[in-house]
Amino acid sequence: MKNKTKLNNRIIAFLLALTMVLGIGMFFAPAAQAASSSVISSYNQDEKPKVDAYRASFNGSLAQTMVGRAIWYMEYGFMVYGHSKYATTGYIDCSNFVSLVYKDFGYNITSASRKYDQVGTRVSGVYAKKISGSSRYTLVGVNKLKPGDIFTFWAKDSNGKKYISHVALYMGVINGKPCIINTCKGNPTAIGIVSSFSYWYGSNLYQVRRVLPSSAYAAGGKIKDKGPVIPAKYQMKPTKRIILPKNLRVGF
Template sequence: MSASYISLTTEEAISKYKNNYDGYIKNELMKVEQYREAYKKIKGSLADQIVERAIWYMEHGYTVYGHGYNSYHSHGVVDCSGFTKLVYGDFGFELTGVAKKYDNIGTRVEGVYTKIVDGYWSLEGLENLRPGDILTWWKQRPNGTFYIDHVGIYMGQLNGNPAVICTARGTPTAIGIITGFKRWYGLHFYNAQRILPEGSWTPGKVIPGHEDRGPVIPERYVLPPQKPIVMPNTQNSQEQ
């Protein structure tokens, strides 16, 4: 476990956290409340637990952007695929930390695509997506071929807009919630993958092998916790 690249020093990470926190309250935390209201019917399901764990890492994980094998475990450092792997790993899913391999994970969700609407990109086929799906975005190589360069966890529709929790810019930590597909996220959308089994959206249903193992706490932080860390109420602890 180590970080091969860390984007910020501790001083820079603390400054970034403080400078972006007011916007985070108005944007990300507002979207969290929208999610909880819109998807209260699946509260406690495996899919909901995964989305809530992603939210927990956004709020209490004190992530800094960077790369490395299990670099969150060692330094609190994540990139997009490392974050996705981290969240699903808490529930017994063994995913890759390499973004370009995500088109081979799970099954493709058909009928999800982007098109131009009134001069802007729009993500279509939202009725085919479910919270907990994985969305991917492409980048082009110099030889003209394409590969997956960015991944994120689909939260659902918030006020009619598709919402994804993933690594993002302009947020206190490395994680934020994006809902805008009009430009880059629409142009570069690649596909949607589903790894969650049937029953994952049913509250109270236990999927064997995918019980909550609890969140990872890093051995050390580049961004030291700026507030007390509140541990999540895991499904397992709620049943005890």
């Protein structure tokens, strides 16, 4: 037993030395820290009332069910922001999030944000207008929007050319305000709800795209649901029992 231990120690020492000589290293990403009490308090004051209101008006249509799935991921997905596949790593970014929600219901759309100007069709008449005499913006054409529409936002590359850098899923008008759900900062996980287009979400709004057919907005239609993706591992330790949509009253 002692000889075996000595041999193992020698092997470990050799591998460490080889690593140093060759400059090879291994990196283990630390688990994400649990949300602070202030972040949780903010979520309970901002997101939770919107989720409660959405549940109260839920009609069971495909479009609203998809938005409900996005909410489920926000509350039970324990997602951490990162540019890799959620299914294998537990990380998520904006375009992977929107793509993930759509794929749960059989719609295969790109996970590359730059390509979202090719997804579905453009919803005309929706744009952000700068308020006269102010630095703020307001969203125009809210009445033309439908749940499940995809909001796209622009940035500029080194040559000054615009490209789509961020995407989000439209939820609907909740408590009197148009809302989107997307990856953003300041929440317990990587997902949060935005209801203001006054600043960046207004000034950098690019286009709104629609993928769903008209039948998706009618209650009582047949829904093909593959179920949510459960990652192979979580970067954030779940803080509560994960309840699948089928075991929740309205699925989220």
